[in-house]
Amino acid sequence: MIRFEGAGKRHPDGTIAVEGLDLDVPTGRITVLVGPSGCGKTTLLRMVNRMVEPTSGRVLLDGTDVAALEPAKLRRGIGYVIQQAGLFPHRKVIDNIATVPYLLGWDRKKARARAAELLELVGLAPETGKRYPFQLSGGQQQRVGVARALAADPPVLLMDEPFSAVDPVVRAGLQDELLRLQSELHKTVLFVTHDIEEAVRLGDQVVVLREQGRIAQLADPHTLLTTPADDGVAAFLGRDRGLRGLGLRPASTVAVRPVGDGLRYGGWELALDDERRPIGWIDRDAVTAELHPAAGYRPDTDTLRTALDSAVLSPAGVAVALDAAGRATGTASREAVLAALSTPGTGAAGETAPSGSGEAEPGPAAAAAAGDPTDGATGGR
Amino acid sequence: MDDEPIVRWYWIGDHLGYLGNLLADHAVIALLPVLIGLLLAVPLGLTCTRFPRLYQPLSAVFNIVYALPSLAVFVVLIPYTGLATQATVMIPLTFYALAVLLPTTVDGLRAVPDPVRQAATAMGYGPWHRLTSVELPAAVPYLIAGLRVAAVSSISLASVGALVGRGGLGYLFVDGFQRTFPTPIVAGIALIAVLALAVDLLLVGARRLLAPWAVREKGAGS
Numbered sequence: 001m002i003r004f005e006g007a008g009k010r011h012p013d014g015t016i017a018v019e020g021l022d023l024d025v026p027t028g029r030i031t032v033l034v035g036p037s038g039c040g041k042t043t044l045l046r047m048v049n050r051m052v053e054p055t056s057g058r059v060l061l062d063g064t065d066v067a068a069l070e071p072a073k074l075r076r077g078i079g080y081v082i083q084q085a086g087l088f089p090h091r092k093v094i095d096n097i098a099t100v101p102y103l104l105g106w107d108r109k110k111a112r113a114r115a116a117e118l119l120e121l122v123g124l125a126p127e128t129g130k131r132y133p134f135q136l137s138g139g140q141q142q143r144v145g146v147a148r149a150l151a152a153d154p155p156v157l158l159m160d161e162p163f164s165a166v167d168p169v170v171r172a173g174l175q176d177e178l179l180r181l182q183s184e185l186h187k188t189v190l191f192v193t194h195d196i197e198e199a200v201r202l203g204d205q206v207v208v209l210r211e212q213g214r215i216a217q218l219a220d221p222h223t224l225l226t227t228p229a230d231d232g233v234a235a236f237l238g239r240d241r242g243l244r245g246l247g248l249r250p251a252s253t254v255a256v257r258p259v260g261d262g263l264r265y266g267g268w269e270l271a272l273d274d275e276r277r278p279i280g281w282i283d284r285d286a287v288t289a290e291l292h293p294a295a296g297y298r299p300d301t302d303t304l305r306t307a308l309d310s311a312v313l314s315p316a317g318v319a320v321a322l323d324a325a326g327r328a329t330g331t332a333s334r335e336a337v338l339a340a341l342s343t344p345g346t347g348a349a350g351e352t353a354p355s356g357s358g359e360a361e362p363g364p365a366a367a368a369a370a371g372d373p374t375d376g377a378t379g380g381r
Numbered sequence: 382m383d384d385e386p387i388v389r390w391y392w393i394g395d396h397l398g399y400l401g402n403l404l405a406d407h408a409v410i411a412l413l414p415v416l417i418g419l420l421l422a423v424p425l426g427l428t429c430t431r432f433p434r435l436y437q438p439l440s441a442v443f444n445i446v447y448a449l450p451s452l453a454v455f456v457v458l459i460p461y462t463g464l465a466t467q468a469t470v471m472i473p474l475t476f477y478a479l480a481v482l483l484p485t486t487v488d489g490l491r492a493v494p495d496p497v498r499q500a501a502t503a504m505g506y507g508p509w510h511r512l513t514s515v516e517l518p519a520a521v522p523y524l525i526a527g528l529r530v531a532a533v534s535s536i537s538l539a540s541v542g543a544l545v546g547r548g549g550l551g552y553l554f555v556d557g558f559q560r561t562f563p564t565p566i567v568a569g570i571a572l573i574a575v576l577a578l579a580v581d582l583l584l585v586g587a588r589r590l591l592a593p594w595a596v597r598e599k600g601a602g603s
Contacts, residue, residue, distance in 0.1 A: 049503055051499070051502060051503060071505075072505045072506065072507050073505065074505075075502070075503055075504060075505035076504070076505035078503075080500065080503035080504065082496050082499060082500055082503075083496065084494070084496035085496065085500075086494070086496030086497045086498075086499060086500030086501075087497070087500070088497060088500075088501070088515055088519070089497065089519055089594055089595075090518040090519050090521070090592065090594055090595075091518075099504050100504050100505065103504065103505050103506070132593070132594035133594075134594060145500075148500075148504075158503075
């Protein structure tokens with residue numbers, strides 16, 4: 001556990017970056033510091049690995065004041081990922097990843113073998129290891145950055161806006177990847193972002209900061225979205241926070257009507273192909289057999305927000321429930337989705353990864369790509 | 382120079398051994414100072430990057446030295462190092478090389494992107510260790526660019542040394558001028574050009590070898 005005890009930072013010119021913060025960052029969970037620029041979030045993050053020394057208070061790592069530890073040694077035990085990845089341009093990807101193992105004195109072979117494992121863990125092809133960083137896309141570089149931070153298997157991971165320099169689609173993929181990794185690795189993650197969307201998506205606990213590192217609210221994402229502490233936090237959360245809160249609740253609570261023979265809803269009929277995958281909705285009163293897109297969702301991996309979205313988009317007012325292969329397993333009417341809304345939310349953030357359906361799930365990328373059938377970019381391993 | 386042709390090939394044919402000796406002497410006089418300059422520029426550059434306050438005064442000194450006419454420096458050195466010795470020519474050339482190489486080393490070390498530096502620190506590199514194993518290798522393309530300038534200008538400057546009795550191929554210019562006999566002059570120019578070109582190609586090759594990651598880096602903005 002990381003504990004901030006009245007940790008403050010006053011610059012030599014007298015300006016105060018952080019007034020003095022008390023915060024516990026629980027072991028094995030993702031804690032997100034979110035706030036506008038200048039709220040001191042990066043300063044706080046860097047206090048943990050002593051890249052910034054607090055001028056008041058202290059930071060404890062598993063009960064030990066970090067000030068008592070030798071900086072280089074401390075840092076080798078803490079993973080660190082930054083915005084621009086910061087890969088070493090002159091080293092091949094594999095050696096970039098092996099940086100900390102090399103520093104720890106592992107022999108070359110062992111370090112590289114470990115790096116190769118991590119390359120696979122973050123979803124990059126083995127050949128990528130032989131490339132130089134400039135030959136990779138921004139998203140790939142960021143994956144290498146994450147792999148490098150994990151190389152020596154540190155219990156703590158500091159992430160400073162790691163995904164904010166990549167485009168939104170890639171960012172969503174990286175976020176999913178992080179959640180998947182976290183579900184396997186259970187690191188103590190301290191994550192800094194200015195993007196509240198990202199904060200509620202990733203955080204087990206979200207710390208909304210104001211200027212000088214004052215905590216405006218500390219809550220789990222669901223509580224944050226449903227009951228912001230004050231108007232300031234509500235404004236920071238932005239519009240549609242109710243709807244966005246649905247993005248944190250599993251779609252599995254929606255009552256699904258199994259697909260029988262009759263796929264007629266009012267004047268609409270759902271057309272399926274031979275594999276029982278939906279092709280589209282047909283207006284039975286129309287002269288032409290024009291197909292209207294059939295929006296679907298995965299009850300096991302998607303969220304209530306996706307289910308509602310599918311129901312809203314459907315001309316028949318019915319969301320199609322799909323299995324992993326994209327086959328229609330049932331349907332949920334708008335009423336059924338709305339009924340699920342009024343059941344108390346579990347607020348299970350970051351738990352969207354399936355735990356039940358064991359075989360070859362395409363990863364949480366499916367959650368991001370819901371409504372966009374062209375997924376498989378991140379999921380198909 | 383009434384009927385004297387630009388080149389009398391038989392002269393060249395008769396003096397191949399002599400030309401070869403001058404070429405070798407020229408290469409040593411011109412390039413050894415660049416090598417020594419590099420060996421001094423790297424530690425100096427690292428120190429200047431680690432302690433930035435040193436850089437301004439140090440680079441001012443080298444700029445002033447660079448501004449001094451080479452002939453004047455040669456003459457001043459003669460009482461100490463002797464007439465027609467290699468050292469008389471090589472000492473000033475070393476300073477000229479340093480004047481080029483120190484700024485390029487420092488620029489190269491500073492050109493490492495901030496996130497790279499921060500990442501290195503956060504991975505657990507100490508300041509010196511980081512400079513030598515992250516910033517210095519990343520500065521190799523800069524160093525080689527500096528070496529190319531320093532080497533070529535040193536090859537050209539070394540010929541001035543002929544005026545104090547030790548200038549390698551430069552001697553051919555003095556000789557040809559005094560005898561109104563252009564052949565040695567032409568031969569000297571050609572050999573200097575060949576030497577400069579060969580050294581430059583060698584350095585380009587070294588860059589490919591030592592910094593393969595920098596060859597196509599331009600345009601791949603990262």
